[in-house]
Amino acid sequence: MQKIVEFFRACPAALAPLKADPSALGTLPTVAFQYCEAVRIASSYGWYVFPPADIVLRWDGNDVFYAADDEWIELKAIHLDQESVEYWDRHAPEDMRGYAPPFLSHLLIPGVVQIWSGFFVQTAPGWSLVIRDPANFPQSKSFRCFDGVVETDSFAPCPLFMNIQLTATDREIVIPRDKPLFQVLPVLRECYQDAALRDHPIIEFDTGDKGSSQITAAHWDGIRSTLRRTDAADAVSRSGTYGAQVRRRAKRED
Known part of the structure; x- marks a missing residue:
């Protein structure tokens, strides 16, 4: 079977990406984990990616500083350590030596760190x-991640990084090495191209003076099977129905 994603470790200290977990590493409420297959699948889709070291930042609203050896240093662009630079140079071809990607960079936008x-x-x-x-x-309230879609089949192998926007000023912002910083999800390019998204018919319940409704008996059968009504008996009978259907289909396809 063809491998959809390949990761290339260029820094010895970097933690390997971890297959995403249906329970969000145990942080999901028990009821959601047990009954909401949609949440479970979203949580388990892709891989968690970690920073290769603990990071402590501070932002004053303009400049960003990082903690190193008990002092605050203004962040421009830094490498993880000398060992990681030497590792890169030892394995890189001659024309790529000295070009190891920086571990942390303060980008042109105030408070945005790569x-x-x-x-x-x-x-x-x-x-x-x-x-x-x-x-x-659960993520920190002190920063937010920027979402992106990268065509990593042609622009590849490309450095795997995350841009974050710091949102808290004049306080320590801790980004631990052992907590997922971001998640990567493979997606077919055709799924997000305009051609696939431009045509989205709207089926009207009521067409007014144009004639009868476009909703058919088959549509109502589908709605009947997916809509949970408010009576207790129906709620109990339908609890977990979607998850059971999804798991049965997955077993058939396997």
Whole structure:
């Protein structure tokens, strides 16, 4: 079977991407984990990606500083450590030596920091990567992640990084190494191209003076099977129905 995604570790200290977890690493409420298959699938789709080291930042509204050796240093662009630079130069061809990607960079926009995971990534032909914050996973209120879609089949192998916007000023912002910073999800390129998204028919319940409704008996059968009514007996009988259907279909397809 063709591998959809390949990760290239360019920094020895970098934690390997981790297959995303249906329980969001145990942070989902038990009821959601047990009964909401939609949440479980969204949580488990893709891989978690981690920063290669603990990060402590501070933003004064204009400049960004990072903590190093008990002092605050203004952030421009830094490498993780000398060992990671030497590792890169030892394995890189001659024309690429001295060009190891920086671990942390303060971009041109105030408070926006780029964090490199220590990995490069490549996808199979026709596949791209959605890069976003971890699904259904509690994140810090001190920063937010920027979502992106990268065509990692042709622009590849490309450095796997996340741009974050710092949102808290004049306080320490801690980004731990052992907590997922972002999540990557493979997606077929055709799914997000304009041609696939431009044509989206609207089926009207009531067409007014134009004639009868476009909703057919088959549509109502589908609505009847998906809509949970308010009576208790119906709610109990339908609880977990969607998840059971999805799991049965997955077993058949396997």
